[in-house]
Amino acid sequence: VWAAKAWREGDPGGTRAGRRPRAGSVPTGFLDVDVTSAPLALECLYTPWAPGTDSDGAPTPQDCPRVFSAGLDLTEMCGRNPAHYAEYWKAVQELWLRTYLSSLVLVAAINGACPAGGCIIALACDCRVLADNPKYHIGLNETLLGITAPFWFKDAYVNTIGHRASEQALQLGYLFPPSEALQVGLVDQVVPEDQVLSTALSEMARWLAVPDHARQLTKNMMRKATADRLLRQRDADIQNFVSFICRDSIQKSLQVYLEKLRQRKG
Numbered sequence: 683v684w685a686a687k688a689w690r691e692g693d694p695g696g697t698r699a700g701r702r703p704r705a706g707s708v709p710t711g712f713l714d715v716d717v718t719s720a721p722l723a724l725e726c727l728y729t730p731w732a733p734g735t736d737s738d739g740a741p742t743p744q745d746c747p748r749v750f751s752a753g754l755d756l757t758e759m760c761g762r763n764p765a766h767y768a769e770y771w772k773a774v775q776e777l778w779l780r781t782y783l784s785s786l787v788l789v790a791a792i793n794g795a796c797p798a799g800g801c802i803i804a805l806a807c808d809c810r811v812l813a814d815n816p817k818y819h820i821g822l823n824e825t826l827l828g829i830t831a832p833f834w835f836k837d838a839y840v841n842t843i844g845h846r847a848s849e850q851a852l853q854l855g856y857l858f859p860p861s862e863a864l865q866v867g868l869v870d871q872v873v874p875e876d877q878v879l880s881t882a883l884s885e886m887a888r889w890l891a892v893p894d895h896a897r898q899l900t901k902n903m904m905r906k907a908t909a910d911r912l913l914r915q916r917d918a919d920i921q922n923f924v925s926f927i928c929r930d931s932i933q934k935s936l937q938v939y940l941e942k943l944r945q946r947k948g
């Protein structure tokens with residue numbers, strides 16, 4: 683995710699937040715960023731697993747290919763206590779709201795798999811560029827984990843690909859390969875892998891060419907109702923999440939899923 687302000691100020695690599703993924707692990711992405719402490723400058727929200735800059739000072743997300751974000755960190759949702767789940771979910775809400783409502787131009791350069799929470803952050807951006815690799819699936823696959831996508835994930839999906847396509851994809855937990863993601867409107871461009879970044883930059887330039895105040899007001903006009911729906915019921919949404927995730931059956935499903943992931947690796 684590129685933040686326009688930092689990019690425009692010529693500091694694309696210097697304000698990256700979040701910790702690097704564990705060795706041998708996939709980035710579970712944005713929730714490595716501590717959004718519960720001091721106000722988060724969205725300018726700091728680069729893909730946290732993209733270390734280094736190239737000779738022009740541009741970020742080099744190719745350093746961790748194959749995964750854009752593996753979504754929410756399932757280890758944060760398994761075997762913990764209700765207070766932990768509540769704090770975690772508040773952070774998820776906060777990050778999404780700040781991203782979704784940002785007045786900055788945000789372009790997602792999706793250079794790998796992008797399931798569930800990864801998809802929801804990409805959807806919060808203004809534009810998505812996906813690398814053309816049949817392994818780079820994107821979508822909301824929650825049902826395959828035995829859980830339900832929260833209503834605001836669903837709202838963002840519906841806003842992007844429409845009701846019928848969302849209904850089908852959500853129930854099936856379908857992850858779209860690039861060609862289908864483009865066809866359904868889940869991403870805006872599919873390009874060869876080595877052109878993701880340059881295409882994202884071109885998109886960024888296109889969006890930045892519009893007078894800022896007019897673009898920002900329009901963005902807010904388009905997004906406010908969806909964000910307000912969550913803002914109105916944040917606490918209830920946290921309580922729903924906690925009681926849902928604490929169920930024995932849900933914990934069991936998540937543990938089985940996580941175990942399968944770990945075994946698949948071996």
Ligand SMILES: CCCCC/C=C\C/C=C\C/C=C/C(=O)SCCNC(=O)CCNC(=O)[C@H](O)C(C)(C)COP(=O)(O)OP(=O)(O)OC[C@H]1O[C@@H](n2cnc3c(N)ncnc32)[C@H](O)[C@@H]1OP(=O)(O)O
Binds near residue numbers: 799824827829926
């Ligand atoms: C009615 C009221 C409802 C209220 C709402 C209630 C509930 C909803 C709550 C939450 C919504 C959930 C959102 C999510 O984002 S859930 C996460 C979804 N993500 C996935 O399903 C992706 C799973 N991962 C993969 O498919 C693959 O890992 C990958 C991303 C395609 C990458 O594949 P690769 O082969 O490169 O890596 P590995 O599979 O070998 O994985 C390496 C390593 O990482 C671990 N891991 C992978 N994903 C996660 C994850 N999301 N969280 C934690 N850990 C993950 C994997 O187990 C391996 O671990 P190891 O320890 O063995 O290194």
